[in-house]
Amino acid sequence: MFNKVLIANRGEIAVRIIRACRELGLETVAVFSEADRSALHVRYADEAYLLGPAPSRESYLRADKILEIARKSGADAIHPGYGFLAEREDFAAKCADMGITFIGPKPSSIAAMGDKGKARATVIKAGVPVVPGTEDVGNMTNDDLLRIAPTIGFPLLIKATAGGGGKGMREVRSIEEMPTLLASARREAESAFGDGNVYLEKLVEGARHIEFQIMADSQGNVIHLGERECSIQRRHQKLLEESPSSFIDDELREKMGSVAVKSAQAVDYVNAGTIEFLVDKDRNFYFLEMNTRLQVEHPITEMVTGVDIVAEQLRIARGRQMSYTQEQIQMKGHAIECRVNAEDPFNGFMPSTGRITHSILPTGPGVRVDTGVYLGFEITPFYDPMIAKLIVWGETRAQAILRMRRALEEYRIVGVRTNIPFHQTLMDSHRFMGGQFDTRFVEERFSMETASETDPAQAEIAAILATLVAHQQNERSAHIVRRNERDTSNWKWVGRWERMHR
Amino acid sequence: MRYVTTVDDKEFEIEIVDDHHIRIGERLLTVDFETVGGQPVFSLILDGKSYESFVYQGDEDWEVLLRGRQFQVKIEDEREKRLKAAAGGGVSEGGEFHLKAPMPGLVVSVLVEEGQSVTKGQVMLILESMKMQNELKAPRDGVIGRVRVKAGESVEQKQAMLSLH
Numbered sequence: 001m002f003n004k005v006l007i008a009n010r011g012e013i014a015v016r017i018i019r020a021c022r023e024l025g026l027e028t029v030a031v032f033s034e035a036d037r038s039a040l041h042v043r044y045a046d047e048a049y050l051l052g053p054a055p056s057r058e059s060y061l062r063a064d065k066i067l068e069i070a071r072k073s074g075a076d077a078i079h080p081g082y083g084f085l086a087e088r089e090d091f092a093a094k095c096a097d098m099g100i101t102f103i104g105p106k107p108s109s110i111a112a113m114g115d116k117g118k119a120r121a122t123v124i125k126a127g128v129p130v131v132p133g134t135e136d137v138g139n140m141t142n143d144d145l146l147r148i149a150p151t152i153g154f155p156l157l158i159k160a161t162a163g164g165g166g167k168g169m170r171e172v173r174s175i176e177e178m179p180t181l182l183a184s185a186r187r188e189a190e191s192a193f194g195d196g197n198v199y200l201e202k203l204v205e206g207a208r209h210i211e212f213q214i215m216a217d218s219q220g221n222v223i224h225l226g227e228r229e230c231s232i233q234r235r236h237q238k239l240l241e242e243s244p245s246s247f248i249d250d251e252l253r254e255k256m257g258s259v260a261v262k263s264a265q266a267v268d269y270v271n272a273g274t275i276e277f278l279v280d281k282d283r284n285f286y287f288l289e290m291n292t293r294l295q296v297e298h299p300i301t302e303m304v305t306g307v308d309i310v311a312e313q314l315r316i317a318r319g320r321q322m323s324y325t326q327e328q329i330q331m332k333g334h335a336i337e338c339r340v341n342a343e344d345p346f347n348g349f350m351p352s353t354g355r356i357t358h359s360i361l362p363t364g365p366g367v368r369v370d371t372g373v374y375l376g377f378e379i380t381p382f383y384d385p386m387i388a389k390l391i392v393w394g395e396t397r398a399q400a401i402l403r404m405r406r407a408l409e410e411y412r413i414v415g416v417r418t419n420i421p422f423h424q425t426l427m428d429s430h431r432f433m434g435g436q437f438d439t440r441f442v443e444e445r446f447s448m449e450t451a452s453e454t455d456p457a458q459a460e461i462a463a464i465l466a467t468l469v470a471h472q473q474n475e476r477s478a479h480i481v482r483r484n485e486r487d488t489s490n491w492k493w494v495g496r497w498e499r500m501h502r
Numbered sequence: 503m504r505y506v507t508t509v510d511d512k513e514f515e516i517e518i519v520d521d522h523h524i525r526i527g528e529r530l531l532t533v534d535f536e537t538v539g540g541q542p543v544f545s546l547i548l549d550g551k552s553y554e555s556f557v558y559q560g561d562e563d564w565e566v567l568l569r570g571r572q573f574q575v576k577i578e579d580e581r582e583k584r585l586k587a588a589a590g591g592g593v594s595e596g597g598e599f600h601l602k603a604p605m606p607g608l609v610v611s612v613l614v615e616e617g618q619s620v621t622k623g624q625v626m627l628i629l630e631s632m633k634m635q636n637e638l639k640a641p642r643d644g645v646i647g648r649v650r651v652k653a654g655e656s657v658e659q660k661q662a663m664l665s666l667h
Contacts, residue, residue, distance in 0.1 A: 167633070188635050191610070235634075342632075346565075346572045351605045351632040353659070358543060381606045385632040409569065414543055414556070424570025448572075456512075461553055462566040462573035463507040463514040464524065465546055468535050469557045470564065470577045471503060471518050 009081030033059035166236025607631030
């Protein structure tokens, strides 16, 4: 039984975990980098300790420092969140050595699922269907891979063995372009995970990405909490998730859910985890990988099942039985999550950095926002571009879409460009409304321009707005030139001038 | 003051009559226009209809973000427009291209060297920011001029990294 939890993460997920701890009466310890001194998780936690400079390698990835802080502060449990140290078996093992509860699976489960090659081999043994690809595990050379590629067939995917989040992943259409792509995939994997190993997998075309949330306790109970549809992606980064998937009926849900449970059991899994599947046009499904941690998009499952997944994680880590049996899990209504990223959708989704100078969060019925930023906070280039998750719930998918549309329009963030307009355009897209999309939809059949035709009345409003702003600015500069004609006191004028140029 | 404002090739003649009135073509409209907290968020009540929008000033154009749509807006006052018409068009083609960092980040590798010929679309440099590697490509054929950055170097947004003749 632990009483004080160190959260080895930052941003919205650190805040999310602190909230669950608070509700359960557990004390919280935050850790932070120099760039995050004023971050929300630092302000919300009971205790906070500096890790080091801004780059992750010198802060949030410093397992040694984090364990030292845990010891010093008397934290007897660590929640790793997602990313950073969440799927590092050595870190989980070190926690155990120090008598600290790692809120997550056993190191052996992380290892078994963390290496994508081994994971495939393990679940194949358990009778779980996988996408055809390289069966061999370990350090395959470029020569090996180039030789095997034609037997798998093109198009195929190069994937990082240690990978996740689309990093180190490349799509290959022909053998000719493969050497270059291998080099760049290895380079990206090396820089993201410190491991340049890659493997090959057949590219399932027209596929959907659908995942199952599972939970397992140390008494050996394993349940699933239904699926999440995650096909709306760009460069293999999820942008929007929804639950349930409109592609899946009760029968398929039950089948996939039981395979998900079987996959978790194959690695003797404990705590919350996610089994990712590819589902092809004919509703054949293949195991893709298991994420042995809390997932970014867990809130949509919470919205439709009513289960507080983080609270359950804490309960399971304390050695208690889960609060639910499979029969008690009912999906009600429909939830959608939009990932709000500091990226400019009108400029090739370029990352955008800066200080948030204005922020209004959407609220109202059925709306939840998980975020770690606030007015005055600086978005730095050191971490993930995701600044908030906007989650809505509705009785039906249609109501959820309408609600999301309303919430997106309410959301105001100034200081960085965000992808909110992307989500707005998506909500208006007929294909999205009709549930007709696969993992290629955003990249191949979606455009910020063509999704809705320009309304001439809107163009006129835009013209008026811009002209009024330009005019206001002209007037101001004219004011500055005509110094003697000032109608206010010099002090007032200086004050205004400084504000204007700040 | 009169302005000629262009949105997506469509021209609007807008006259600012006084603080509360504008004229578009023949129509006289009542406006109530405010910045929201001094931010680039603006609130406009136009003949009773309420709009809220982001208005950003770009290098040359303005960008208006309205209900999830972005409009590129060009604004000229009448005087500017006449001057331009008198001077004639004739923007010079080619010239030097400076590759500037589109965002702050870390130069992962520089794939070209000074004096090297490149073709349009060729990757010149890889910049890492927010954990993603971004390939920066040549916008046209040309010869690399000065290379100002090395792999491993951090760059600020808009910092010139290399030039292309």
